Amino acid sequence: MAKSLQTPAPELQKPGVKAPVQETLLTPRFYTTDFDAVAQLDISADEAQLRAIVDELRADYNRHHFVRDSEFQQSWDMIDGETRRAFIDFLERSCTSEFSGFLLFKELSRKLKQRNPLLAEAFNFMARDEARHAGFLNKAMADFNLSLDLGYLTKNRTYTFFPPEWIIYAVYLSEKIGYWRYIIMFRHLEKHPELKFYPLFGYFESWCQDENRHGDFFKALLRSQPQLWNNWKARLWVRFFLLSVFATHTLTVLERASFYHSIGINAYQYNIQVIEKTNETAARAFPVILNTDHPEFFRRLEECSDINLKLTTINISNSPKIVKFFQKLPLILSIIGHLLRLYFIKPIDAEVSRQAVC
Numbered sequence: 059m060a061k062s063l064q065t066p067a068p069e070l071q072k073p074g075v076k077a078p079v080q081e082t083l084l085t086p087r088f089y090t091t092d093f094d095a096v097a098q099l100d101i102s103a104d105e106a107q108l109r110a111i112v113d114e115l116r117a118d119y120n121r122h123h124f125v126r127d128s129e130f131q132q133s134w135d136m137i138d139g140e141t142r143r144a145f146i147d148f149l150e151r152s153c154t155s156e157f158s159g160f161l162l163f164k165e166l167s168r169k170l171k172q173r174n175p176l177l178a179e180a181f182n183f184m185a186r187d188e189a190r191h192a193g194f195l196n197k198a199m200a201d202f203n204l205s206l207d208l209g210y211l212t213k214n215r216t217y218t219f220f221p222p223e224w225i226i227y228a229v230y231l232s233e234k235i236g237y238w239r240y241i242i243m244f245r246h247l248e249k250h251p252e253l254k255f256y257p258l259f260g261y262f263e264s265w266c267q268d269e270n271r272h273g274d275f276f277k278a279l280l281r282s283q284p285q286l287w288n289n290w291k292a293r294l295w296v297r298f299f300l301l302s303v304f305a306t307h308t309l310t311v312l313e314r315a316s317f318y319h320s321i322g323i324n325a326y327q328y329n330i331q332v333i334e335k336t337n338e339t340a341a342r343a344f345p346v347i348l349n350t351d352h353p354e355f356f357r358r359l360e361e362c363s364d365i366n367l368k369l370t371t372i373n374i375s376n377s378p379k380i381v382k383f384f385q386k387l388p389l390i391l392s393i394i395g396h397l398l399r400l401y402f403i404k405p406i407d408a409e410v411s412r413q414a415v416c
């Protein structure tokens with residue numbers, strides 16, 4: 059079991075504005091898609107369910123939730139050293155992924171307005187929520203004398219193209235894993251209030267209900283498209299997305315173990331709990347889920363994380379590029395080997411049990 063690395067001090071783009079982290083496979087991505095294809099989706103198979111969720115989104119239960127109360131009105135200079143660096147890193151990562159959701163949903167709502175008003179309305183409400191989440195996190199960063207220039211990010215980040223079906227799989231999972239990440243942290247700090255070193259954590263309970271509703275919307279959208287779950291190709295894709303999301307989660311959480319440690323959470327246990335809960339939840343939407351009880355499941359994921367930490371150490375070393383390349387190659391191949399072995403672990407059929415848990 060390797061130790062997590064120290065978080066580097068934040069780099070500045072200009073005074074008070076944090077330079078965005080270098081984009082890697084593990085940093086939150088910005089997405090774009092085929093908007094015409096989304097507009098043409100026939101949602102009639104699950105329209106009643108989708109309408110019910112849009113009504114919930116319209117009710118806007120959290121409209122008064124994201125208000126900074128007096129608890130924020132103080133200096134946070136006492137949070138220092140590794141705790142401060144790791145927390146800023148957590149805030150930046152969370153803010154970027156919330157903002158990425160905002161951009162995608164806003165664009166979808168804009169492009170679908172005339173052609174698919176129900177979906178457009180849903181995306182508009184979800185963009186509203188993600189804008190609040192990102193804004194709230196960015197204000198938290200400002201408490202540490204830093205903020206993200208979201209306008210700069212919008213213009214300068216690379217946008218990854220995903221066809222609509224990948225967007226549906228990936229966003230469904232990211233909403234549900236987001237829900238579990240926030241609620242598990244909230245419940246832990248509710249039991250150990252002495253570890254809650256900053257008021258933001260107290261907001262996560264209602265906040266994560268937004269993510270849960272977003273996930274439910276994507277679940278209904280997915281189930282309205284039988285080709286996304288009733289054939290062998292869909293089963294293979296679902297396994298791919300589950301594994302990608304769980305591997306990324308393991309690598310990023312274990313790389314930032316010092317942040318979790320600062321709030322009294324064991325990063326290994328947290329990772330396992332979040333993945334198990336998300337996998338269980340995914341049985342309500344996906345035709346298959348992964349067998350997280352398999353003895354090799356978490357062992358291999360954690361080995362990938364150990365190798366990833368070695369890769370990070372090589373990346374930040376001063377060796378010439380060519381030396382780094384040959385040092386990294388066997389490690390990358392080893393991660394691919396672990397992921398392939400994980401991919402081929404027999405999955406669990408969710409269609410059989412899905413009706414019972416819906």
Ligand SMILES: [Fe+2]
Nearest residue numbers: 156187188191
């Ligand atoms: Fe969000």
Ligand SMILES: [Fe+2]
Nearest residue numbers: 233268269272
């Ligand atoms: Fe969300």
